[in-house]
Amino acid sequence: xxxxxxxxxxxxxxxxxxxxxxxxxxxxxxxxxxxxxxxxxxxxxxxxxxxxxxxxxxxxxxxxxxxxxxxxxxxxxxxxxxxxxxxxxxxxxxxxxxxxxxxxxxxxxxxxxxxxxxxxxxxxxxxxxxxxxxxxxxxxxxxxxxxxxxxxxxxxxxxxxxxxxxxxxxxxxxxxxxxxxxxxxxxxxxxxxxxxxxxxxxxxxxxxxxxxxxxxxxxxxxxxxxxxxxxxxxxxxxxxxxxxxxxxxxxxxxxxxxxxxxxxxxxxxxxxxxxxxxxxxxxxxxxxxxxxxxxxxxxxxxxxxxxxxxxxxxxxxxxxxxxxxxxxxxxxxxxxxxxxxxxxxxxxxxxxxxxxxxxxxxxxxxxxxxxxxxxxxxxxxxxxxxxxxxxxxxxxxxxxxxxxxxxxxxxxxxxxxxxxxxxxxxxxxxxxxxxxxxxxxxxxxxxxxxxxxxxxxxxxxxxxxxxxxxxxxxxxxxxxxxxxxxxxxxxxxxxxxxxxxxxxxxxxxxxxxxxxxxxxxxxxxxxxxxxxxxxxxxxxxxxxxxxxxxxxxxxxxxxxxxxxxxxxxxxxxxxxxxxxxxxxxxxxxxxxxxxxxxxxxxxxxxxxxxxxxxxxxxxxxxxxxxxxxxxxxxxxxxxxxxxxxxxxxxxxxxxxxxxxxx
Numbered sequence: 001x002x003x004x005x006x007x008x009x010x011x012x013x014x015x016x017x018x019x020x021x022x023x024x025x026x027x028x029x030x031x032x033x034x035x036x037x038x039x040x041x042x043x044x045x046x047x048x049x050x051x052x053x054x055x056x057x058x059x060x061x062x063x064x065x066x067x068x069x070x071x072x073x074x075x076x077x078x079x080x081x082x083x084x085x086x087x088x089x090x091x092x093x094x095x096x097x098x099x100x101x102x103x104x105x106x107x108x109x110x111x112x113x114x115x116x117x118x119x120x121x122x123x124x125x126x127x128x129x130x131x132x133x134x135x136x137x138x139x140x141x142x143x144x145x146x147x148x149x150x151x152x153x154x155x156x157x158x159x160x161x162x163x164x165x166x167x168x169x170x171x172x173x174x175x176x177x178x179x180x181x182x183x184x185x186x187x188x189x190x191x192x193x194x195x196x197x198x199x200x201x202x203x204x205x206x207x208x209x210x211x212x213x214x215x216x217x218x219x220x221x222x223x224x225x226x227x228x229x230x231x232x233x234x235x236x237x238x239x240x241x242x243x244x245x246x247x248x249x250x251x252x253x254x255x256x257x258x259x260x261x262x263x264x265x266x267x268x269x270x271x272x273x274x275x276x277x278x279x280x281x282x283x284x285x286x287x288x289x290x291x292x293x294x295x296x297x298x299x300x301x302x303x304x305x306x307x308x309x310x311x312x313x314x315x316x317x318x319x320x321x322x323x324x325x326x327x328x329x330x331x332x333x334x335x336x337x338x339x340x341x342x343x344x345x346x347x348x349x350x351x352x353x354x355x356x357x358x359x360x361x362x363x364x365x366x367x368x369x370x371x372x373x374x375x376x377x378x379x380x381x382x383x384x385x386x387x388x389x390x391x392x393x394x395x396x397x398x399x400x401x402x403x404x405x406x407x408x409x410x411x412x413x414x415x416x417x418x419x420x421x422x423x424x425x426x427x428x429x430x431x432x433x434x435x436x437x438x439x440x441x442x443x444x445x446x447x448x449x450x451x452x453x454x455x456x457x458x459x460x461x462x463x464x465x466x467x468x469x470x471x472x473x474x475x476x477x478x479x480x481x482x483x484x485x486x487x488x489x490x491x492x493x494x495x496x497x498x499x500x501x502x503x504x505x506x507x508x509x510x511x512x513x514x515x516x517x518x519x520x521x522x523x524x525x526x527x528x529x530x531x532x533x534x535x536x537x538x539x540x541x542x543x544x545x546x547x548x549x550x551x552x553x554x555x556x557x558x559x560x561x562x563x564x565x566x567x568x569x570x571x572x573x574x575x576x577x578x579x580x581x582x583x584x585x586x587x588x589x590x591x592x593x594x595x596x597x598x599x600x601x602x603x604x605x606x607x608x609x610x611x612x613x614x615x616x617x618x619x620x621x622x623x624x625x626x627x628x629x630x631x632x633x634x635x636x637x638x639x640x641x642x643x644x645x646x647x648x649x650x651x652x653x654x655x656x657x658x659x660x661x662x
Contacts, residue, residue: 005219009035011283016070018280019092021261029244029257030068040222043294049302050080050295053109059146064121065153066102076110079295114442119159125150126169127411129177135417137392142308150179164404169235170208173388177235184244204237216240247274322416328495330361342515347508348451350487352377354494368396369423376423406435413444421447426466439503440478446503453507454606461631471611483507485551488517492526529579536567543569546604556645
């Protein structure tokens with residue numbers, strides 16, 4: 001006899017209770033409350049094959065309410081994924097276990113994205129839905145025809161990024177996106193009435209979403225609501241009325257079940273209430289068999305898809321695209337053409353010039369901007385907008401939604417088949433930072449085109465002039481921050497970002513920069529992270545280490561020192577992360593041992609000097625800006641802060657005299 005839906009759901013509840021209790025840490029309430037809804041989704045609607053978690057045309061499932069991670073861990077185990085095993089679940093939240101406190105896509109196949117920071121799961125789902133529609137427009141229903149399902153909690157829908165995400169999804173009419181809202185009226189502090197009185201459903205309807213409601217504790221009613229959502233052409237929000245911690249007789253419906261173990265007595269009471277086996281971590285054989293059958297439910301669809309792929313004539317192309325393969329064959333011809341006609345250009349414009357070549361050669365790129373297209377120079381001539389009428393388009397107008405844009409790009413990258421890049425001003429990475437951090441944690445190949453990268457933006461003043469931003473982004477693990485000095489370096493940095501297996505940030509100027517790389521190099525010099533652009537002509541006493549727009553200033557300052565008989569190297573350092581990864585001998589060749597006080601290292605960057613002592617040493621000189629900027633034309637601002645060749649060379653000679661360097 002087939003176990004009832006409630007029996008299947010109770011297996012989730014049992015595993016969630018036991019894992020959290022054993023760890024004495026975690027969130028049992030959400031998995032217990034949403035177990036019936038998840039059962040309906042996974043056994044009746046979700047297209048997946050547990051035997052192949054990477055099937056490209058699977059439905060995507062995102063647990064945006066990542067604190068309830070035992071919901072997805074239970075589902076993956078029950079449906080027969082290779083991991084987590086039952087032993088993994090018994091080691092929930094323990095060192096070395098893939099069942100981390102929040103779901104991590106790099107730990108378990110079947111976890112599509114890393115969630116936990118609330119709101120970002122829904123926003124990444126928007127990106128996944130964009131990628132699906134775009135690839136469907138390119139390859140057709142026979143290869144790409146799937147949906148994106150999300151389970152989200154009250155907190156997800158309160159976060160500001162949710163407003164950005166649902167606005168974008170509604171505008172793009174992403175009807176393949178379905179969000180199941182766990183409406184249990186509870187947050188950690190208590191009732192949601194303490195902090196919210198808006199009509200959540202009406203807000204989504206205003207954003208052009210379809211909405212419906214169901215009893216979240218009734219699998220049949222949840223299934224009915226999902227059918228209704230599938231039939232509607234708009235993105236859907238399903239309000240699932242649930243009881244947090246359902247089954248725990250003394251604590252259900254209260255914040256006590258949200259973020260802490262239930263306690264031994266309450267777990268035992270819940271077992272009796274739900275009719276569960278008294279032995280912990282036990283799933284009845286018939287229940288496990290039914291769940292494993294659900295995990296195989298998509299095998300036929302998967303096999304038929306493979307047949308269509310074989311007969312499509314586009315198998316190799318499609319799989320290469322889904323695997324993220326790209327070539328840098330565009331780079332050398334582009335650089336040859338560039339070097340034949342060098343002229344001053346802002347690196348934001350140089351980026352656009354490189355993108356003309358890139359977007360022609362690599363059709364998987366999808367660009368965009370947070371309402372700064374003309375300033376970021378992110379749209380090339382041939383790109384058409386991605387719209388509800390043309391999902392084949394490759395440019396997204398994100399609107400003033402920096403956080404939403406960044407999170408959506410994470411979802412697009414993790415979906416596979418597309419390489420997203422998006423632009424805004426560098427200072428506005430502050431709006432996007434939580435998503436950039438998740439880009440890094442998830443190793444998502446997202447390219448952030450961040451222009452107006454210094455006081456060089458001029459009159460907009462200190463609110464728009466980045467000071468601390470470059471160093472704060474460099475401090476983030478797993479992000480490569482590029483600050484190119486001219487058009488050649490910009491192209492090289494683009495090539496590296498496209499080949500990366502993680503996120504990259506291109507920090508680009510508003511103001512024109514003169515060419516500093518004027519000869520073919522025979523290799524991508526930016527791949528080293530730093531290289532000697534100009535060697536000393538006189539005996540070397542100074543090494544300038546500069547980035548971006550300050551490289552040309554360092555070259556001029558070095559020329560002034562050379563005129564005084566002081567030999568000065570100029571090192572361009574477009575990417576500190578890549579330089580740090582170089583072999584020790586390579587690094588010491590560029591920056592000889594800092595203990596040699598006969599050579600002065602000088603950093604030059606129009607931002608904070610914080611952190612540059614890593615390269616200049618304790619006895620070096622950091623030249624930059626350790627206060628907020630000023631509203632003034634760029635040239636005046638640079639002069640005001642002493643970032644001119646003459647003022648820098650004077651500071652260097654004064655410092656050398658003070659230090660006794662002859």
